[in-house]
Amino acid sequence: MSAEPAAAGGDAAARTGPEQVETAAEEPARLLVGGTEVARYVVDPALDARHGPRPYLHPVRTLGGTLVTDALPADHVWHLGASLAVQDVNGSNLWGGRTYVRDVGYTWRDDHGRIAHTGWSQRLPDRLAHRLEWRDPTGAVLLTERRHLAAVGVTGQGPAGELPAWRLELDYALNAPAGQDVRLGSPATNGRPGGAGYGGFFWRAVSAEPARVFSASATGEEAVNGSAEPWVALVGAGPDGGAYTLVFDGLGDGDRWFVRTAMYPGVGVAFAFARPVTIAAGATRRGRHRVVVADGALDVAAAGALLGSPGDHRLGREAID
Known part of the structure; x- marks a missing residue:
């Protein structure tokens, strides 16, 4: 299956704009597990509007220190670690890059909005909560959001025995204005073929060698992309060569x-x-x-076991009601 081409969202074209180096108006928040920093949360990045400015997690690491996220990569500059983003929100591009236009293809348009941090509700070493606004290019509010993140230590069984890992928990509520429906779309819903229905919670990983993906019943990009499997795992290698496994549900x-x-x-x-x-x-x-972040290349049984009970969530929905 083809991935969205860099030329279609275009690293070369992106570089014709302002300097791409990320800076932040506010120091990133940190998430810790047992005193170990496992992630930084950049809430207010100063980026070219065409890169879809939004809060994101990067760097994210295993407890052993292996890097498992990428941000501002050359192939898709608007990929920002782990974040929430949608390419079509009532016609505004909050994902970044070119917009897919039906019967035309990827096109640079002045349609980029931003997802803006508007205030903290909670800021603890292992838990963060804040308020956000999803804005169109004029600054008008498309959606308001309440978001909670937490880092929780977990233990599972790997090939070599007991496996310490940690789990990111992300809980959010997107609220439409009282007087307007809000439509969420993707390149696929705007006419692009090939399983390119991206947009939502997205984790751009980093891997020094080809990554592999699997679920409990399928293996490989072709089989897993577009599925509704209960969970999905990605196995890769960090820049230091250390193997890692991410398990999503x-x-x-x-x-x-x-x-x-x-x-x-x-x-x-x-x-x-x-x-x-x-x-x-x-x-x-x-x-x-939830995303479990573990050192080592896990198999299907070990990856599934790391998730624990599907109802084992630290963050309750009542927390954002």
Whole structure:
């Protein structure tokens, strides 16, 4: 299956704009597990608007220190670690890069909005909560959001015995304005073939060698992309050569997995994989995702066991009601 080409969203074209080096107006927040920093959360990046400015997690590491995220990569500069982003929100591109236009293809347009941090609700070593606004290019608010993140230590069984790891928990509520429906779309819903229904919660991984992806019943990009498997795992190697495994769960109703390994390593929960999704005026779309971050290359049994009980969530939905 073909991945979205860099030329179609275009690293070379992106470099014609302002300097790409990321800076932040506010120091990144940190997430710790047992005193070990496992992730930094950049809440207010100063980026070219065409890169889809939004809060993101990077760098994210295993407890052993292996890097497992990438940000501002040359092939897709707008890929920012682990983040929430959608390419078509009532016609505004909050993903970054070129916009896919039906019967035309990827096109540079002045349609880029941003997802802006507007205030902290909680800021603890292992837990963060804040408020956000999803804005169109004029600054008008498309959606408001409440988001919680937490880092939790977990223990599973790997090939060599007991395996310490940690779990990212992401819980959010997207609220549409009282007077307007909000439509969420993707390149696929705008006419692009090839399983390119990306947009939602997306994790751009880093791997020094070809990554591999699998679920409990399928293996490889072709088989897993677009599926609704209960969980998906990606195995890669960090820049230091250390193997790692990421295990994702948390599809909502109608969501599908978006995965890439051929062009780059990435896993996402796609909101509008095959058809648009509408958040009705005044309504709320809630999401909850977990990602277990482990050292080592795990097999199917070990990856599935790391997730534990599907109901074992530290963050309750009542926390953002």
